[in-house]
Structures are given as structure tokens and as C-alpha cells.
Amino acid sequence: MINLIRGRGADATLLRAQTGQLLSEFLFGTAPPAARARRGETGGEAGARIELAYVLDGGERLRIIDALVTVISGAYCHLPQKRAAYALDPVQALHLLRSRVAELSEGEFHLALTSIVLGLRDAHTRYSGPRAGQGAVATLPFLVEQYGSHDDPVFVVSKVAAPQLIRDPKFTAGVVLESWNSIPFARAVDLYSDRETGGRPDARRARALESLTFRALEGGPPPDEMLVDIGYRILPAETRREVRIPWRVVHPARADTSQRPGSRASRYIAADQAAEVVRRAKKMMFSGSVWQAERSGVAVARDKGWIKTWFQDALAARVIKDKTQGELGYLRIWSFDVDDDDAFIAEVIRLLDLLPETGLIVDLRGNPGGLIWAAERLLQLFTPNTVTPARFSVLATPLMRALARSPFNRMEFEAWLPSLEAAIATGEAYSQPLPLTDPAWCNDVGQRYSGPVACVVDPNTYSAGDLFAAGFVDNEIGPLICVGEGSGAGGANVWTHYDLREALVGTPFELEGLPADVGYTVAIRRALRSGAADGMPIEDLGVPGIPYEMTLDDLLHENRGLIAFCAGFLAGIPRTVLKVEVNGDTVAVTTSGLDELETYADGRPFEAVRKVGDGTWELPRPHARIIEFVGRRNGEICQRRKVGS
Amino acid sequence: MSLVVAGRIVPLSRALKVAPSETATFQGKVWIGDDGRIAAVTKGSAQGPAGFEAAPVADVDNDLVIPGFIDLHSHLAYATLPLWVEPGRTEPFPHHDIWPTRPTYAESVTWPAYAFIEATPVELLAYAEIRALIGGTTSIQGSPPSNRPLDGWLVRNIEDETLDGEVGRHQVLASTLTLKSEQLGERATRMRQGATFIYHCAEGRPGSIVQREYLATRTAGCLQRHLVAIHTNSVDPEAYKTWHEPGAIVWSPFSNLWLYGTTTDVPAAVTRGINLCVGSDWGPSGTRNVLGELKVASLVSEANGWGLTDFDLVKMITANPGDVLAQAWQRQAGRLQPGALGDVAVIAAKPKADPFKTILRATEADVRMVVVNGRPLYGTETLMKQAGARQTSEINLNGQLSGQSRRLALTRFDADAQPWSFGEVLKRLEEVRADPKVAIERARRLAFASIRSGGAPRLRLALDMPTGKVPVGGLPKNLTKIIVPPIQPLAHDSEFFASISSRGFHGGLLDGLADFYS
Incomplete structure (x- = not known):
């Protein structure tokens, strides 16, 4: 059975970008010692080449530490929570590092600094040192997934990139993994997950698994080893085999639709930037032709059976068939990394129009987040109810008060200022929470999909993905299915050093420039949920839902079990339909499963409540800027459509 | 030279x-x-x-x-805007905290001003200073908060002026927004150290709640010789007695009448020895330069029988504010x-x-x-x-x-020797006006690129007036909703006078301004 999927997922042609360069060459400008030994070269260990790399002097190191002390103590919005959850004091740790900064070697310094920041278990908040490659990803050309329970997982290769990158024709998708550099595979994953971000153990495991073979170099250290020895079996009873695969470094670049540096959207990002670049690298390695087509400017379908879309980096949609439910819609949201949320939402609406109204599965697994507006505004398409967005608060510190008081930040932070000022007297640790997506924007388009909707997330659904999941639950849109214990638990708006540096100009907390290529990201506004979970943070907790354990069947047959599981939930939701078509002076309204129809013209009732059954109703077209139809069933609002005149 | x-x-x-x-x-x-x-x-x-x-x-x-002339009260960031009224309003506003909450304020005032200040700050500054210049103004208060000093270019920007390094920066402090007691206390200390503080204070109808702002300045220790209080039109004139070492008041009669229907009790202030100056205020409720505002002052004096002579009035835009600046700069103006x-x-x-x-x-x-x-x-x-x-x-x-x-x-602002023309300034402003969305987004990207590359930061200015009721982030979701009204001519013109009649709460008094220009 495993043999059926060998070779799945990889395009046959090897792209030059997929080859990249060996990690050893990337780091040291040379091949790894073993490779040189094969070529007959002697002497000059790789370590010696490190000396040629750029080394920070003591003053530069102090500048970095001082910036991080200022930012983490004054702006890092999760600091009280992290102190409580992990019994740590990153600010004191930074002060201690500061006191011995000049005694450390270059490697020791960056390792110490990275460890302090990684200790926060927050994928939003990362430090990247001077040698970290912007946009570079260290890769092994295969993907590992697990199935079974958290306590007894089985690890299999689920995808292999172009076969030219692995000199072992037996190492294909479906093989069961036994060891990693002679360490039992499960143990290796656990060891690596201890270095990963993520509040919950399952989240750390999931993130470790995702980044085991793909590591963003701008947000963390490079792999320790240049080559990896993988022990595997083709079938459990077969002979154990071993393959040696070198790490390669690739640059997947950003999609044309992704957030542009300095754009208005850039201050409203909730994303794990490292996971985003890893996602891009996976796309490049396993869907090379789709990745290559990004710059063609045409709509592309990711594979046969999928609908073509201009937002192929963020979206994919197809009609799926379920044994019991028949045809359903399947919307994959890979990422919310878009610059134009209006265009993104318009594209989702177009895709929804091409999917059956019988039910929809929205799959956000592995979505590393992106633009908050895109995630929160999208919710309205699936519900007749008014969507309430998450709210965000900032730390009530002198730094954040100064930032909010700065005349240059008035447009953006004036609303937070009164509560920050009041916190001096009230002792509140946080400002008043306020939405980052204006509630009016969350409801400006309205419902567009009639059928029931289920959402699927996993521990790698992060940040803006968490916000979507939280909004999905808190606004009672439909069932949330979780592969794992919950969503990824990243609850914040994240800023870069440049954002903070610009915002703090003219305040007593002005930040100096950092040494070349050094940077960091930091969680600055903390997300709190709405609805029944009002006030609950997302960070470290995530959004729990109906648990689901992945099976081998899912890995082998494109999530077959998971889809059947979701379809079962969709089956239990009563179906109603409301379609509106404007024709000159009339409006054709098609209803199904509804018993009452209300019509509003610019927010005012246009006529008495109309009793309806299943059928199409030709109604006079109200003269109004916005016409709204509300369909009820047994008094409950089930459908709502807004039509602009 | x-x-x-x-x-x-x-x-x-x-x-x-x-x-x-x-x-x-x-x-x-x-x-x-x-x-x-x-x-x-x-x-x-x-x-x-x-x-x-x-x-x-x-x-x-x-x-x-x-x-x-010295204009001790303006807001340069709003200079391009026409007069503003809230449609349908029939009653004067009680005080300065009310009109920014009106539904049309942000779209009429904040957003158009933001478009210029974000997308083309240098041209906006040039426009505002040239507008002052053609009315004979050589020093003006109300420069937008900036990330770089603005002195030594065109007219003197009072808050930024250093007289070629003769005086230190921040000798003149200003605040449009009402300050908290702690901040006022800090200002009191700065004034005792020699700084001058220009403060919007108690702006509203007599007896309205904002008169307590005057009390707050007193409590904080700000009623000093170095205080320049803008407006104070809500203050009970008796309260001026508590200003034992009187400073100055800046009178902006057009704006007061336009918004509140009443203005500062000038004779009461003069009787207490307070130095009276005249300021033009801003585009949405002011005159285009202080020479125009002087005529409004004359109209009000005459209507109220205050008996201010032409000499008294001219001093209010020359010697009186000059004496205020002389305190700050140790140099007569x-x-x-x-x-x-x-x-x-x-x-x-x-x-x-x-x-x-x-x-x-x-x-x-x-x-x-x-x-x-x-x-x-x-x-x-x-x-x-x-x-x-x-x-x-x-x-x-x-x-x-x-x-x-x-x-x-x-x-040009950044290249001292490079000649520039008003035509080029206006052309750039019109480009922004034609497509504010594109202009704002481009400016943001350039600013970010500059910070990222470590290059010299571009000039940044900030709005100094209330922003009003705005959505999250201060701007409309769709930036194409920012409609920038026509850029106003530099000088007072017939359209300006036509826009005064039957608008605002001046009871017809401001209609007389046109007579000075006929």
C-alpha cells in the first residue's frame, strides 16, 4: 500500500532554484570536510573558515543587547505571561549576558542570545544574527509527517523533492523513518522540538516536525551538521537502510501577492515569519512548477482538479467528493501573507461561487499567519451574524506610553493612550484592548456562502491563522476541527526592529541602528478573544476544537479520513440557501430551508416580514445604496446578503 | 548678505x-x-x-x-484646507472637545491633512510658509511636530527657531492638545528655566466646562510670564486676576466666532496687563494670514465697542508677539x-x-x-x-x-542652493490630491526603505490637531475614500468671502471681512 504513493508530491523536473547550494558552502564558502576528503583535500577544517566570517565587536554586541533589553522589557506584550508560564526572566538574562559580552566567542554570543529569545517560546519574537541569511532556508529534500497518537507516533516520509537531490532511489515517499544521525527518530524529534517555539508540547512537536527538514536561517541557528544520516525501512519488515543527505540552502523568495515591506499592511501582521519562509521553500521544493508560475501573472491551479486562482500562493480550492455527503467545497488557505486584503477576499468570494453550497471545509493547517485584516475580515463570508474581531492590548510601560504619545504615532496609537495613561493609577499591566480590524470592516461584505462550514487547524496554524480559528469559534460560525490539541497559539501583532525604531523616534526610548543584517521581530500587541471566550489570550493556549488524529490513510490518500470526519459534522447542520440576483428594477431571491425573509434598504426595513418557502421570489428593487436580505428559519437568522446598488 | x-x-x-x-x-x-x-x-x-x-x-x-508680522497661533499642517462646518448644525459648539467628534470632521479635516503631511511634507510646509509670507508674516507658530528642525528655511518657525544657533532648541514649547497635570507641571518647571510655553487653553464658550483648563494651568504653576495662552475665550475674565505675572494671550477672533459664536474678552485681559497678540489659527476655521485676522479683530472691537485703536491692533501682530519672542530668544522681534x-x-x-x-x-x-x-x-x-x-x-x-x-x-528644503518655485510646489500637492492613496502608500514604502537602508531619514511631520472619530489606525479602510478638497488659494479671495456668509456662528459679523478686500 505504501508503494502506491511513492514519488507523490514532487515535480519531475529539477529547477535550478531547488538545488540551491550546500549548507557548508553557504556558511563557510567550502564543501563539508567529508566531501573535501573525497576530493583529496586535506587540512583546514570548516571551523577555521568561521574566523573569516564577520565578527561583532564588543560595542556592537552591547548595542544588540541594549536594544533587546529596551524592547523586551518595554514593548514585548507577552512578557508577564512568559514569566509566569516558563518561570524565566529574559531581561535579567540579557543583563547577565551583557556583563560578560566581550568574553564570549562569536558563536557563544549568538547561541546565548538566541537561547534567551527562543526561551520565550514565541515564534513572533525572534533574533537573527549577522550571518543569518535573509529569506534563506536550509533544506533536506523530503518532508516528514507523523500519524497515530502523540505518545506513539509513526514518522514517515510524505514527500520527496526531485530525485536528483537524493542518491538513493529507494528513499521515496512512504518510507518509515528509523533514525536521524544514529539517534532514534522519535528521540531526535523530541530533542529538536525542545529548541523550537510553541507553548504546548504538541505545538512544539508539530513545529519541530515541520522544520526538521526545513529551517529558516533568518530566525534561528543553522543546522549543527552539514549532512544527515537517515535510517529508514521501506516496509516495517524489510531491511533497515541508510542514506546520507547534505543540507542545502535555497531562497524561495516571496510571492508577488505577499505583504510588501513598508506597506500600510506591514504594521498589521500576525505571522511566524520563519514558518512563512519555510512554507515558501516547501512549495518551491515540492510544487516547483506552481512556484515557478507565480511570476507568470496568470491564474494557476496547483494540480489537476483544483480551480485556477490568481492567489495561488495563499489559496487553493476544489470540489471534493465524500462517500456520504456527496460533493463538498474544499478551501485551502495556505497563508494570510497578502498585501491587499480586499483583493484576497474578492478572490475567496470568486472561488466560493465555484464551489457547491452543500458544505465547505476551510483548511488552515500549517498556515503561518499574515495580515490580520485578511484573516478577520474573511470570517464574515461564512456567517449571517455580525462578526466581532479579536482585540489587542499593549504593555502599560513607560516605553509604550511614550510611543503612544509620540505625535508621529497618533493616528495609529491615540486610541490606546487614555488607558495607558490611566494604567499609572490603576496598576493595570495592559492597556485597554482594542480591535486592529475595525468591526465595520469585519462586516462590510457580509455572508457569501450559504452552506455549513467546518474549519480545520493544527498546531502549525499560527497567529493570523489562530485569529481566524478564534473568530470562527467565537462568532459561532461552525465546528473547528483540530489535528492536535489546538491551533498554534500565536496571539499577537508582530513588528520588526525597523517598525519599532521608526515609532520610537523622538521619544526617550529611541533605538539605535543595529549592526548590519542583525534584526529581530517582537510581539507588540497581544490578542484577546471575543464571544464566549472574551478576554482569553491566544498566546500559548491556542484555540482548542474537536480533536482529530491523523491516520496513515490521511497521509496516503490526501486527508481522506480527515475530510470524512469533517463531512460528518457538516451533515449535522441544517442547510439553508439564499441567493440574490439583481435584475433592473427587480431582485430575484431564491430561498431554500427558510420561512421568513426580511428586506432592508440602507439599514431600514423596506417591507413587512415576508413569509417564504423554497422557491424564487421576484421582488421590487429598493432604491438604496445597500440592500440587505435576511433569511430566517424558525426565527433564527440563517442567511444574510448585502447587495450594493 | x-x-x-x-x-x-x-x-x-x-x-x-x-x-x-x-x-x-x-x-x-x-x-x-x-x-x-x-x-x-x-x-x-x-x-x-x-x-x-x-x-x-x-x-x-x-x-x-x-x-x-508675527503669527503666534496657526497650524501649518492644515493650511491647504477650506473653511469647515458640520452640515446641519445650528448651535455653536460649546468647546473644543465637541467639534472633533462630529461625523464629517475626520473626512473633511484629518484625512486630507494627513494625505499631504504623509505623502508630501516638504511641499505642504512650503505652501503654508509661502501663504504666511505673502501676507507679510516673517515668524509663525504652529509648525507640525517634525523629526528634523525646521529653522533657517523660509519664515521663522517659532518652535524650531535657533537664530543660527544663538539660542538652544526647545526654547519655545507648544501644545495644541490639553495636557495632563503632570505634563503641565513639567512645563511650569521649563518656564522657570527660561522657556516660553504656547498653550491652547480653555477654548470654548464662556462658562463651558473647558474653563477648568485655565484653572489647571494655574494649579500646575503655569500662570507665569512665559506662558502664552491661546484662546482662553471660555474663561471668566475675573480669573485673569490670578495671573499675577501676566504673560500673553493669543486672540483668534475668526476661529472663535466661527465655532463658538463668541470670542476672548480682550479688554478684560488688557486691563490685567496681559500682552494681547493676534493669531490666524487654521484653514478649517481661520483666516489665511495674520494680516487678514487683524481685520477681524478690528471688526470685533468695533462691534463690541472695545475701542481698540489701529495702533493697538497693529501691535498685536508685531511688537506684542515680538516681545513674547524676545523673552524666549533674548533677541527682539x-x-x-x-x-x-x-x-x-x-x-x-x-x-x-x-x-x-x-x-x-x-x-x-x-x-x-x-x-x-x-x-x-x-x-x-x-x-x-x-x-x-x-x-x-x-x-x-x-x-x-x-x-x-x-x-x-x-x-529646496533639503538642498539649500537648489532653486524651487511655487508652481512646482503646487504641482506636487495637486498630484497627491489627485490620488492620495497611491501617494500615501508610496511615501510609506520609501520611508521604510530609508530606515531599513540606514539612510538619512526623510522629513516627517505630524498632525497637531485632534484626529476626531476615526477607525482603528486612524484612516479609512479604503484609502481611496480620502477626498482632498481643492487646495485653497494663498490669498484671501472672493470665494473665501462667499464661503463665510451664512456659515459658522458669527452672526454675520465676519461678512464684513470682505469689505477690507473690495
Whole structure:
């Protein structure tokens, strides 16, 4: 059975970008010692080449530490929570590092600094040192997934990139993994997950698994080893085999639709930037032709059976068939990394129009987040109810008060200022929470999909993905299915050093420039949920839902079990339909499963409540800027459509 | 560059060596040295000081040579905007916290101003300063908060002025927004150390709740000689008695009447020894320059029977604010006398005409030349040539100067020697107005790129007035919803006067402003 999927997922042609360069060459400008030994070269260990790399002097190191002390103590919005959850004091740790900064070697310094920041278990908040490659990803050309329970997982290769990158024709998708550099595979994953971000153990495991073979170099250290020895079996009873695969470094670049540096959207990002670049690298390695087509400017379908879309980096949609439910819609949201949320939402609406109204599965697994507006505004398409967005608060510190008081930040932070000022007297640790997506924007388009909707997330659904999941639950849109214990638990708006540096100009907390290529990201506004979970943070907790354990069947047959599981939930939701078509002076309204129809013209009732059954109703077209139809069933609002005149 | 201006001198000086009284005028010369300070003021053909042998002489004949006007209350960031009223409102606003909450405020005021300040700050600044300049203003308060000092370019930006390094930065502090007691306490301390503090205080109808802002300044220790209180029109005049060492009040009658239907009790303030100055306020509820505001002051004085003379009024835009600045800068402004700032305006006058009445009635067409720090920045072609101005360009005021041409000595903000023209300034502003969304987004990206590359930061300005009821982030979701109204002409014009009648809460009093320009 495993043999059926060998070779799945990889395009046959090897792209030059997929080859990249060996990690050893990337780091040291040379091949790894073993490779040189094969070529007959002697002497000059790789370590010696490190000396040629750029080394920070003591003053530069102090500048970095001082910036991080200022930012983490004054702006890092999760600091009280992290102190409580992990019994740590990153600010004191930074002060201690500061006191011995000049005694450390270059490697020791960056390792110490990275460890302090990684200790926060927050994928939003990362430090990247001077040698970290912007946009570079260290890769092994295969993907590992697990199935079974958290306590007894089985690890299999689920995808292999172009076969030219692995000199072992037996190492294909479906093989069961036994060891990693002679360490039992499960143990290796656990060891690596201890270095990963993520509040919950399952989240750390999931993130470790995702980044085991793909590591963003701008947000963390490079792999320790240049080559990896993988022990595997083709079938459990077969002979154990071993393959040696070198790490390669690739640059997947950003999609044309992704957030542009300095754009208005850039201050409203909730994303794990490292996971985003890893996602891009996976796309490049396993869907090379789709990745290559990004710059063609045409709509592309990711594979046969999928609908073509201009937002192929963020979206994919197809009609799926379920044994019991028949045809359903399947919307994959890979990422919310878009610059134009209006265009993104318009594209989702177009895709929804091409999917059956019988039910929809929205799959956000592995979505590393992106633009908050895109995630929160999208919710309205699936519900007749008014969507309430998450709210965000900032730390009530002198730094954040100064930032909010700065005349240059008035447009953006004036609303937070009164509560920050009041916190001096009230002792509140946080400002008043306020939405980052204006509630009016969350409801400006309205419902567009009639059928029931289920959402699927996993521990790698992060940040803006968490916000979507939280909004999905808190606004009672439909069932949330979780592969794992919950969503990824990243609850914040994240800023870069440049954002903070610009915002703090003219305040007593002005930040100096950092040494070349050094940077960091930091969680600055903390997300709190709405609805029944009002006030609950997302960070470290995530959004729990109906648990689901992945099976081998899912890995082998494109999530077959998971889809059947979701379809079962969709089956239990009563179906109603409301379609509106404007024709000159009339409006054709098609209803199904509804018993009452209300019509509003610019927010005012246009006529008495109309009793309806299943059928199409030709109604006079109200003269109004916005016409709204509300369909009820047994008094409950089930459908709502807004039509602009 | 030194400069001599010859004509009928109206020095407004109390220095007996210059004139026997503040009201005295005479044919003579003002000698401005290389340092931009007045070296001497001489009568008739008396010999001037040494060192002026090669100095250009601008001879204005019978025209009035007066101190450049000082506008102690404006908001440059909003200069391009037309007068604003909340549609359908029939009652005056009680105080300054009310009108920013009205539904049309943000879209009419905040967002258009933001479009310019974000997308094209230098051109906005140029527009606002040129508008002041053509009305004879040489110093102006109300510069937008900026990330770089704004001194030494066109007119003097009062909050940023350092007199070429003679005084330290932040000698003049200002706040449009109401400050908390802690912040006021800090200002009180700064004033005791010599700073001047210009503060919007108690702006509203008499007896309204905001009069407590005046009480708060007193409690905080801010009622000092160095306090310049803007408006105070809600204050019970009796309360002025508590200002034991009086400072100054800036009176903006147009704005007060437009928004509140009443204005500051000027006689009560004058009786208490408070130094009265006039300020033009801002585009949405003000005049286009302080010379225009002076006429409103005259209208109000006459209507209320306050008996302010033409001389009293002219002092409110020259010597009185000049004395305020002299405290801050340790250098006299607003008076023509040795050692004072070489800031001069030339106003057209008939021979033997009453000088103060002439100034009061003067319009932009009567402003013949303006000199800041000894540099001729604006004037008729003849005078600019006589004054040795170089790299000037014609400034087109759409026929508002009755066919007379004017020249402007404008250089680019970031490149001192590069000539620039008002036409280019206006062109860029119109580009932003045509597509604010694209302009704002492009500016943001460039700013970010500059920070990221470690390059010199571009000039950033910030709005200083209330933002109003705005969505998260202060801007509409769709930036194409930002509609920028037509950029207003620099000078008072018939459309401006037409927009006054039957709008605002002035009861028809401001209709009389047009008569000064007819």
C-alpha cells in the first residue's frame, strides 16, 4: 500500500532554484570536510573558515543587547505571561549576558542570545544574527509527517523533492523513518522540538516536525551538521537502510501577492515569519512548477482538479467528493501573507461561487499567519451574524506610553493612550484592548456562502491563522476541527526592529541602528478573544476544537479520513440557501430551508416580514445604496446578503 | 548678505535712539547686517553704520517699512484646507472637545491633512510658509511636530527657531492638545528655566466646562510670564486676576466666532496687563494670514465697542508677539531697532497716509516685499532686484495681485542652493490630491526603505490637531475614500468671502471681512 504513493508530491523536473547550494558552502564558502576528503583535500577544517566570517565587536554586541533589553522589557506584550508560564526572566538574562559580552566567542554570543529569545517560546519574537541569511532556508529534500497518537507516533516520509537531490532511489515517499544521525527518530524529534517555539508540547512537536527538514536561517541557528544520516525501512519488515543527505540552502523568495515591506499592511501582521519562509521553500521544493508560475501573472491551479486562482500562493480550492455527503467545497488557505486584503477576499468570494453550497471545509493547517485584516475580515463570508474581531492590548510601560504619545504615532496609537495613561493609577499591566480590524470592516461584505462550514487547524496554524480559528469559534460560525490539541497559539501583532525604531523616534526610548543584517521581530500587541471566550489570550493556549488524529490513510490518500470526519459534522447542520440576483428594477431571491425573509434598504426595513418557502421570489428593487436580505428559519437568522446598488 | 531698506519707517520701537514714541514714523532706512540683525535704523539721509558700502539698497519711497508680522497661533499642517462646518448644525459648539467628534470632521479635516503631511511634507510646509509670507508674516507658530528642525528655511518657525544657533532648541514649547497635570507641571518647571510655553487653553464658550483648563494651568504653576495662552475665550475674565505675572494671550477672533459664536474678552485681559497678540489659527476655521485676522479683530472691537485703536491692533501682530519672542530668544522681534531681528515687511502706502490704518487695511496686494533675517524672500520684481535677491521665480497668485507680479526666493528644503518655485510646489500637492492613496502608500514604502537602508531619514511631520472619530489606525479602510478638497488659494479671495456668509456662528459679523478686500 505504501508503494502506491511513492514519488507523490514532487515535480519531475529539477529547477535550478531547488538545488540551491550546500549548507557548508553557504556558511563557510567550502564543501563539508567529508566531501573535501573525497576530493583529496586535506587540512583546514570548516571551523577555521568561521574566523573569516564577520565578527561583532564588543560595542556592537552591547548595542544588540541594549536594544533587546529596551524592547523586551518595554514593548514585548507577552512578557508577564512568559514569566509566569516558563518561570524565566529574559531581561535579567540579557543583563547577565551583557556583563560578560566581550568574553564570549562569536558563536557563544549568538547561541546565548538566541537561547534567551527562543526561551520565550514565541515564534513572533525572534533574533537573527549577522550571518543569518535573509529569506534563506536550509533544506533536506523530503518532508516528514507523523500519524497515530502523540505518545506513539509513526514518522514517515510524505514527500520527496526531485530525485536528483537524493542518491538513493529507494528513499521515496512512504518510507518509515528509523533514525536521524544514529539517534532514534522519535528521540531526535523530541530533542529538536525542545529548541523550537510553541507553548504546548504538541505545538512544539508539530513545529519541530515541520522544520526538521526545513529551517529558516533568518530566525534561528543553522543546522549543527552539514549532512544527515537517515535510517529508514521501506516496509516495517524489510531491511533497515541508510542514506546520507547534505543540507542545502535555497531562497524561495516571496510571492508577488505577499505583504510588501513598508506597506500600510506591514504594521498589521500576525505571522511566524520563519514558518512563512519555510512554507515558501516547501512549495518551491515540492510544487516547483506552481512556484515557478507565480511570476507568470496568470491564474494557476496547483494540480489537476483544483480551480485556477490568481492567489495561488495563499489559496487553493476544489470540489471534493465524500462517500456520504456527496460533493463538498474544499478551501485551502495556505497563508494570510497578502498585501491587499480586499483583493484576497474578492478572490475567496470568486472561488466560493465555484464551489457547491452543500458544505465547505476551510483548511488552515500549517498556515503561518499574515495580515490580520485578511484573516478577520474573511470570517464574515461564512456567517449571517455580525462578526466581532479579536482585540489587542499593549504593555502599560513607560516605553509604550511614550510611543503612544509620540505625535508621529497618533493616528495609529491615540486610541490606546487614555488607558495607558490611566494604567499609572490603576496598576493595570495592559492597556485597554482594542480591535486592529475595525468591526465595520469585519462586516462590510457580509455572508457569501450559504452552506455549513467546518474549519480545520493544527498546531502549525499560527497567529493570523489562530485569529481566524478564534473568530470562527467565537462568532459561532461552525465546528473547528483540530489535528492536535489546538491551533498554534500565536496571539499577537508582530513588528520588526525597523517598525519599532521608526515609532520610537523622538521619544526617550529611541533605538539605535543595529549592526548590519542583525534584526529581530517582537510581539507588540497581544490578542484577546471575543464571544464566549472574551478576554482569553491566544498566546500559548491556542484555540482548542474537536480533536482529530491523523491516520496513515490521511497521509496516503490526501486527508481522506480527515475530510470524512469533517463531512460528518457538516451533515449535522441544517442547510439553508439564499441567493440574490439583481435584475433592473427587480431582485430575484431564491430561498431554500427558510420561512421568513426580511428586506432592508440602507439599514431600514423596506417591507413587512415576508413569509417564504423554497422557491424564487421576484421582488421590487429598493432604491438604496445597500440592500440587505435576511433569511430566517424558525426565527433564527440563517442567511444574510448585502447587495450594493 | 547685508541689506538696506529705505522708505517710511514704522519702527514700533520704544528705543528713544530710534524714535521718540512707539507710534512715530519717519522717512529713513533700516540697516540689516550680514548676521541678519538690524544694525541701525536711521532717519532721513543720515549716515549708516560702517560695512554697508556694498549693501544693496531697496528704496520703497513712501511705502511703509514695518516689522515683519508675527503669527503666534496657526497650524501649518492644515493650511491647504477650506473653511469647515458640520452640515446641519445650528448651535455653536460649546468647546473644543465637541467639534472633533462630529461625523464629517475626520473626512473633511484629518484625512486630507494627513494625505499631504504623509505623502508630501516638504511641499505642504512650503505652501503654508509661502501663504504666511505673502501676507507679510516673517515668524509663525504652529509648525507640525517634525523629526528634523525646521529653522533657517523660509519664515521663522517659532518652535524650531535657533537664530543660527544663538539660542538652544526647545526654547519655545507648544501644545495644541490639553495636557495632563503632570505634563503641565513639567512645563511650569521649563518656564522657570527660561522657556516660553504656547498653550491652547480653555477654548470654548464662556462658562463651558473647558474653563477648568485655565484653572489647571494655574494649579500646575503655569500662570507665569512665559506662558502664552491661546484662546482662553471660555474663561471668566475675573480669573485673569490670578495671573499675577501676566504673560500673553493669543486672540483668534475668526476661529472663535466661527465655532463658538463668541470670542476672548480682550479688554478684560488688557486691563490685567496681559500682552494681547493676534493669531490666524487654521484653514478649517481661520483666516489665511495674520494680516487678514487683524481685520477681524478690528471688526470685533468695533462691534463690541472695545475701542481698540489701529495702533493697538497693529501691535498685536508685531511688537506684542515680538516681545513674547524676545523673552524666549533674548533677541527682539516685531520692532525695528538695533540688535533686533532683521525681519521686515514693506506695505504700499500713499504719502502721509495714517500708517496704522494703512497696515490694518492692507491686503496681500499691498505687501511689496518681505525680508526674513535680512534675506529678501518675496516681493515685487523691482524691489527684489534692488534687494539683491537671486534665484527667484515668479509666483502666480491667480490674478489676486491686480496684475502685479511678485518674485519668490525659494530653495529646496533639503538642498539649500537648489532653486524651487511655487508652481512646482503646487504641482506636487495637486498630484497627491489627485490620488492620495497611491501617494500615501508610496511615501510609506520609501520611508521604510530609508530606515531599513540606514539612510538619512526623510522629513516627517505630524498632525497637531485632534484626529476626531476615526477607525482603528486612524484612516479609512479604503484609502481611496480620502477626498482632498481643492487646495485653497494663498490669498484671501472672493470665494473665501462667499464661503463665510451664512456659515459658522458669527452672526454675520465676519461678512464684513470682505469689505477690507473690495
